[in-house]
Amino acid sequence: MRIATWNVNSLKARLPRVLAWINDVQPDVLLLQETKMTDKAFPALTFSEMGYESAHFGQGQWNGVAILSNVGLTEARSNFATGEPDAEARIITANCGGIKVVSVYVPNGRALDHEHYQYKLRWLDQLAAHVATIASPTDALVVAGDFNIAPADIDVWDMKALAGSTHVSQPERERLAALHAWGLRDIVREQHPEAGIYSWWDYRNGSFHRGWGMRIDLALVTECVAQQTRWSVIDRNARKGEQPSDHVPVVIEVAT
DNA sequence: ATGGTGGCCCGGCCA
Numbered sequence: 001m002r003i004a005t006w007n008v009n010s011l012k013a014r015l016p017r018v019l020a021w022i023n024d025v026q027p028d029v030l031l032l033q034e035t036k037m038t039d040k041a042f043p044a045l046t047f048s049e050m051g052y053e054s055a056h057f058g059q060g061q062w063n064g065v066a067i068l069s070n071v072g073l074t075e076a077r078s079n080f081a082t083g084e085p086d087a088e089a090r091i092i093t094a095n096c097g098g099i100k101v102v103s104v105y106v107p108n109g110r111a112l113d114h115e116h117y118q119y120k121l122r123w124l125d126q127l128a129a130h131v132a133t134i135a136s137p138t139d140a141l142v143v144a145g146d147f148n149i150a151p152a153d154i155d156v157w158d159m160k161a162l163a164g165s166t167h168v169s170q171p172e173r174e175r176l177a178a179l180h181a182w183g184l185r186d187i188v189r190e191q192h193p194e195a196g197i198y199s200w201w202d203y204r205n206g207s208f209h210r211g212w213g214m215r216i217d218l219a220l221v222t223e224c225v226a227q228q229t230r231w232s233v234i235d236r237n238a239r240k241g242e243q244p245s246d247h248v249p250v251v252i253e254v255a256t
Numbered sequence: 257a258t259g260g261t262g263g264c265c266c267g268g269c270c271a
Contacts, residue, residue: 009262009263009271010262010263010264012263012264013262013263013264034263034271036263036264060264061263061264061265061269061270062263062264062269062270062271108270108271110270110271148271158257161257162257165258202257202259202261202271203260203261203262203263203271204257204258204259204260204261204262205257205258205259205260205261206260212257243262246261246262246263246271
């Protein structure tokens with residue numbers, strides 16, 4: 001089963017590229033983030049014609065997450081399964097072909113001294129609670145999306161340039177470590193220990209061509225999924241050409 | 257590095 005995650009930065013603006021990418025890569029399950037549209041505007045029929053069932057948790061102008069699947073899609077659930085429902089559309093869960101998948105769009109945080117950063121940390125705590133509520137570490141589970149966290153220094157182009165900013169701070173990295181302690185593994189990093197593999201580059205300053213990127217889009221998997229992951233890739237080519245998202249897809253191939 | 261792009265929807269917010 002081929003499972004992918006992609007922050008598309010507006011599904012409306014990105015639809016031609018998303019459809020072309022699906023035809024090219026043929027994912028079985030595709031997790032989307034930042035659709036930036038209402039549920040009514042979500043092109044479910046277009047995906048249906050391509051053989052995918054879908055579930056969308058939209059908000060409109062901002063955020064919005066979705067799951068597409070051609071191996072079945074049941075028990076779709078928007079928002080957190082426990083605690084206070086989040087006010088924003090950032091997480092959706094479903095069962096797809098025997099694997100439970102969660103599409104997440106973690107808050108950006110903006111700045112360490114910003115109120116939004118505290119929201120990010122609280123949101124990550126809620127994510128940990130959500131995961132523990134919907135699954136156990138022995139289940140087949142994939143939690144993937146835009147985490148807005150670079151797990152380690154190797155995941156950014158220059159730590160000096162990012163000193164004191166979000167995405168690399170210790171408190172958010174500790175939240176990620178808590179997910180690992182529960183039983184989720186960063187399978188892409190395990191399979192690709194080298195430096196310089198990024199999933200996001202700023203639109204500004206020619207960051208992509210300068211290699212100024214970060215690996216902030218993650219596919220976290222439980223042990224049984226990790227053992228079955230044949231290969232994984234960050235599809236850097238998706239950042240090239242006309243009207244790219246600033247993020248690229250992350251793909252894992254899981255034997256079933 | 258800190259706003260030079262790009263998305264939302266039409267001046268400013270957000271990433």
